[in-house]
Amino acid sequence: MKLPTNVLNIDLTRRQYSVEDRADLFQYYIGGTGVATNLLRENCPKGADPLGPDNPIIFAVGPLVGLYPLASKTVSMFKSPLTGNLGESHAGGRSAISIRLAGYGAIVIRGASESPIYLSIKDTGVEFKDASGIWGIASSVTTGRVVRELETGAGTRTIMRIGSAGENLVRYAMVTTETYRHFGRLGLGAVFGSKKLKALAICGEMGLEVESRKEYRKAYDDIYRRAVESPLMRKYHDIGTSVNIMPLNLLKGLPTRNLTSVSSADAMNISGEHLAEEYLGRRVACAHCPVACIHIAGLREPYENEPYFYKTTMIAYDYELLYSLGSMLGVFDEKGLLRLIDSVEIWGLDAMSTGVVLAWATEAMEKGLITEVETLGLNLKWGDFDTYSKAVEQIVKQRNEFYVNIARGVEYASKIYGGEDFALAFGGNEMPGYHTGPVTHIGSLTGARHSHLDAAGYSIDQAALKGKLPDPKEAAARLLKEEVWRQILSSLVVCFFARNIYDKDTILKTLETAGHTVAPDRLYGLGLEILREKNQFKLEHGFDASALRIPKRILETDSPHGKVRESYLKEAVDEFYRLLASDQDPEKF
Amino acid sequence: MARLVVMDADRCVGCQLCMFACNRRFGEGGLEKAALKVKSTGGFERGFVVVVCRACPDPPCLKVCPVDALDYRKGGGVILNVNKCIGCGRCVDACPVNAVFWDKNANKPDICVHCGYCVSYCPYDVLAMKEVEPFEVAN
Known part of the structure; x- marks a missing residue:
């Protein structure tokens, strides 16, 4: 077998699985998004409720995965509970390599489990494992730690999981993999939650044949050399995507305070350069990628009233997070911003949607469209990261109608409360x-x-x-x-x-x-x-x-x-x- | 003769290019034949462990092999004679640092031969080929 053509079909309702050779799809559409689009069309009926058992979750990889560097992404497709339409989100980590080296080109998950479940997927098949003891663990990070202990395959596995946001069906909940990578956008986490699917552990390390060993090594060396010599790759390695904060601020194109402004004199505080200088603790890579663009800040904080007692939290940051939870909310205190990023990560929310929703809510509050009655006493103000962190928790817990509504996205919320002119979503995203x-x-x-x-x-x-x-x-x-x-x-x-x-x-x-x-x-x-x-x-x-x-x-x-x-x-x-x-x-x- | 050493695991970004390189010695993709492993120290937030053969002066893997399929390698480490190997897996259990891996397809161990092919694909100088005195403890 040279091409990844096996599709693993998993039925959560019946707790059954089967493997089907879909060489037809992989030959024609190559893999990834081409194959996933077709599997989505085959499996998602018209009118399917995005949070119902009819909505399938598709994961697909392609023929270069496991063979060549930088080919490390998995495409997920589903019907989005945020937009009510096409959902597609990509993630790296070890997800793609693990899926392919477990022998699969794509995975289709259908139905819904009655009780919480997690799946253990290997080249030998699928195990349906009880997750009732894991369900309700608020943090996606803790869930990862628990599943790591339960499963074998350290080093050659991916553990995809949701936090409370996914369980509670926040329409922009994400799925996290390898602590710092995400199927972030369009609400895959809520689709997991609707199926009572807490996590997926996929482990694989098989070998892959090639057409010509000599040609393979030659093509490999060519790509490897160009990757490590490329200035663009250097840019993403050195500072990471956050290198874009300062140029965008200078251009006056950095959305600030719900796009009432496009730059800030304080942008330097949240710039990639400043974060690298003062906080960068580690850089990590997706499997089979030499670039290592993932930048992780080490935030050392004292416990109150406990002298010499500190904790150090490792928090991944990227441009889009610094924008959405930083400039968009007027949060230019980098420590506060890192804490806010961490809380969004832990609860398992998409950072971009969360930031834009909170930015709209802040302006709606300024304009009197909503009050502290709606926000349960939270006075949302630009730059107030502590209050924003509390609001994030409220979105996840949805204790009143307002939070239920904003957990459906800014498009939905603004139709109810007004302020559509400054509800910054396109096509619902x-x-x-x-x-x-x-x-x-x-x-x-x-x-x-x-x-x-x-x-x-x-x-x-x-x-x-x-x-x-x-x-x-x-x-x-x-x-x-x-x-x-x-x-x-x-x-x-x-x-x-x-x-x-x-x-x-x-x-x-x-x-x-x-x-x-x-x-x-x-x-x-x-x-x-x-x-x-x-x-x-x-x-x-x-x-x-x-x-x-x-x-x-x-x-x-x-x-x-x-x-x-x-x-x-x-x-x-x-x-x-x-x-x-x-x-x-x-x-x- | 030089052998493979881990110079500084804190520089490791977890890209695993070394593992893919090791497997590619045989001209194939994937990881079936990789004889070293990079894994997180309990989550990506804590960094990585680089598991490589430490070329023990008195290798436990060699001692437990019932058919003498493992022999001393000059400069440190062992060499597997695949024709003798019966695939019992005792060498895997004997290695205290879990640096003997398993090729499920061939039913034989994957053991580092200290060839250094992986070193040229480590972009961050985590790995190196180095002359090491027999009893010098490398990282």
């Missing part, structure tokens, strides 16, 4: 940390998962600062072309940080050694096909591009390109969907 110009927001509107990762519009905005902003039609074409190409990268599955290393020739060469033949001129066409299938899924589940809401706030606050014009956004969105449906060769977009 809370916004990423870029107000770089119009193109980033078009990308959030048109992206299949309404994520900055779909097409990285912010980089088009930033590049255009040196020249001229593309017209709306050209912006749409460039976004679509990028999103099409990213379908290929996430079918292999390689990390988007490695997109410059995995160019077309490298992809063709590595696929060949992995035993997958794909015609060179087919890649863009295939990417487009996958994207269209995602769009088809969305349409079948009620998506209407003409109903996409543009939050007024993004039109009011100046970007580095000045005011973002609504007409520009609308023209680009229309053009994007026109092109997506057209016969035009995507490579020539």
Whole structure:
């Protein structure tokens, strides 16, 4: 067996599993997002309740996983309980390697368990294990520690788990893997919770055959050399993604205080440079990735009233967390911010959605749309990280109607309490940390998962600062072309940080050694096909591009390109969907 | 003759490129034949342990082999004669640092031969090939 073609089907209701060879899917769609999209369409009926047993959880890896460096990502797909539509979230850690080296190309989890359960998955099969003694452990970190002791395979396993947020069905709860990596966006944690699935432990260490040993080693060495010599990779190793705080602040594109502002004189406090200098305690990597972009701060704090008694907490930080829980909430005290990041991590919430929800709530409170009656006595104020930490706990515990409502996301909450103009979500997904110009927001509107990762519009905005902003039609074409190409990268599955290393020739060469033949001129066409299938899924589940809401706030606050014009956004969105449906060769977009 | 040593496990980022390199000596992907292991010290928050053969001067693995399939390697460590090996696994149990691994497919141990192939794929200088005096304790 060269390609990963086995699909592990798990039925939580009946506690049964089976393995099916789906060479048909893997031959055609390569793996990852291409295969997962099709498995989602096969397994998720129209009208499925995202928190019902009909909603499947799909995990898929690809043919480069376990063979080549930087191919360490797992694609998860599901119907999102946050948006009520396509859910897709990627994570690294050891997840992808463990799935593939346990002998699987994809895992499909269906049904729901009546009582709490966790799954132990190996090359020998699946064990359904009682998790009633683990259910209710609030912290995703503690859950990881318990499952680590229960399971074998240290070093070659992944342990995916949820915290209280997932159990309590917060619509933007995440799934954590290897303590610091996450299937963060769109609420996979709540889907786990709805199935009473507390954790998945997957262990694998098998060998993988290749077409030609000599060619494999040659292609490997070429990628390895380019990876360790690449300046981009260096950037992510040295400071990490948080290196972006200062440039965005300087450009005046860093969303601050619910995007009432775009920069702060205090941004340096939460910058990657400052955190690295004062707090960086460790850097870690996903399995089979030399970059080690994961930056972990060591926060040493005294216990009150106990002289010489300290605790040191290791807290992972990335750009998006520093934005959403930092600048977006006006939290520029780095210690307070790290504590807030830690509490979001422990409860198991998506940091980006949580930050944007709290930012909206703070402004709603300022404007009198909500009061301390709703917040159960919490006076939300910019920069007040202690109160925000308490609010995070309330979102998880949902002790009154207000917290139940904001646990459904900012789109939902603002429909009830008002303040839609400053409810910063696109397609129901809370916004990423870029107000770089119009193109980033078009990308959030048109992206299949309404994520900055779909097409990285912010980089088009930033590049255009040196020249001229593309017209709306050209912006749409460039976004679509990028999103099409990213379908290929996430079918292999390689990390988007490695997109410059995995160019077309490298992809063709590595696929060949992995035993997958794909015609060179087919890649863009295939990417487009996958994207269209995602769009088809969305349409079948009620998506209407003409109903996409543009939050007024993004039109009011100046970007580095000045005011973002609504007409520009609308023209680009229309053009994007026109092109997506057209016969035009995507490579020539 | 030089042998593999762990220079500084605190520099390890847990990327496991050394394990993949070890396996790739045989021209394959995956980890079936890897003869060293990087695992967390109880969660990624606490850093990593790099488990490699420490080339004991009086190797327990060699002593317990019932068919003399293991022989002394010049410079430290042992060499496996796969033709003699019966796959009993006693060497795995005998190693106090758990540095003898198992190839389930071949039903034979994976034992480090101190070739140093992994060293060139460690981007953070955790591993090195070094001459070590027989009784010098390496990290």
